Amino acid sequence: MEKIVSALADSARWRILELLAERPRSVGELAELTGLRQPQTSKHLQTLANAGLVTVFPLGQRRVYAMEPAPLIEIGARLRLLIEAAQANSGERDVVARYQAAIEADAAKADRDRWADGRSFLFERTLQAPRDLVWRHFTDAALLASWWAPPSLTVSECVLEPRPGGRAVLEYRDAEGRYRSEGRVHAADEPKRLVFDLSVLDGAGTISFTGHYHIELKEAEGGTALGLRLHISETTAEALPYIAGIETGWRQVLDNLTQAVNAAMRA
Incomplete structure (x- = not known):
């Protein structure tokens, strides 16, 4: 999971995945669409492949990459559980926010005893x-x-x-x-x-x-x-x-x- 999250944290890799979600593409096509140099694109694709997010298909002299949705489905499920837990317990966050507001409201008064x-x-x-x-x-x-x-x-x-x-x-x-x-x-x-x-x-x-x-x-x-x-x-x-x-x-x-x-x- 750490590899997946780390791979998704880069905006260039995220853009590559968006393009691959539409259809499989070659390294050259991805480089052209993202504005990256081809060596940079290849490096990003290697990181995504190591995380299981893309698969490479050698087609003669060309290498075509396709996105693998399964890891994203797993991440999505875990994120949904995290969001649901946070929403279910949102009242606890509200308690802390009210406490902070109460401290700020009294801060100017609490400059002396009594x-x-x-x-x-x-x-x-x-x-x-x-x-x-x-x-x-x-x-x-x-x-x-x-x-x-x-x-x-x-x-x-x-x-x-x-x-x-x-x-x-x-x-x-x-x-x-x-x-x-x-x-x-x-x-x-x-x-x-x-x-x-x-x-x-x-x-x-x-x-x-x-x-x-x-x-x-x-x-x-x-x-x-x-x-x-x-x-x-x-x-x-x-x-x-x-x-x-x-x-x-x-x-x-x-x-x-x-x-x-x-x-x-x-x-």
């Missing part, structure tokens, strides 16, 4: 599951770790103890490093309400910003209405990429929660 203090977010979902099951997905460490991570990140530690003063810990890892948050639970009213803080820490253990979470679970027709309020404080200039990613990240994470709860209901 620049985003007081910023608030509200996320709401209706989950087709009873409140006690949704509550367990927040308070059972194993269940919490199964959904509380955006794509490409893996949860390495996840604790949310449902009692006043309980520990709140969230640690992700990816190929580039570790991302840790620590805090405390302030209120827990099973299975209705959960209030806690999480401070995002930098590599030195210094707070980048603190998120204050207020989660409410209400009975709804066919399931549970989830409301998650988040406001932030103690923001530093270095917190820009984290804060810019809150909106997109939490939407992804709640998608994960929805899938996890649905899977639990089917089990």
Whole structure:
């Protein structure tokens, strides 16, 4: 495949294939039509032959070349699969684009500490599951770790103890490093309400910003209405990429929660 792709990467060879797709042609005819010198044309044809894209027919003193479509059919099939996969997952590219746009929008503001203090977010979902099951997905460490991570990140530690003063810990890892948050639970009213803080820490253990979470679970027709309020404080200039990613990240994470709860209901 590498030989085929390499052969197709040259514009002169591509033009030769276009001409051969019409009908077999001699070296001299191809040189005339492409404007290349005959030795150059012969060299390009040899490269195409080595890649299996053309076949040579010695006809007395003449050498006529014909295109072989089979390798192109194989490449075309693989390209179609690649395109289909990219189209099916285009939403992931959109997520990155939105994240970049959010960073650019806040870049001018993040020139000092406390620049985003007081910023608030509200996320709401209706989950087709009873409140006690949704509550367990927040308070059972194993269940919490199964959904509380955006794509490409893996949860390495996840604790949310449902009692006043309980520990709140969230640690992700990816190929580039570790991302840790620590805090405390302030209120827990099973299975209705959960209030806690999480401070995002930098590599030195210094707070980048603190998120204050207020989660409410209400009975709804066919399931549970989830409301998650988040406001932030103690923001530093270095917190820009984290804060810019809150909106997109939490939407992804709640998608994960929805899938996890649905899977639990089917089990």
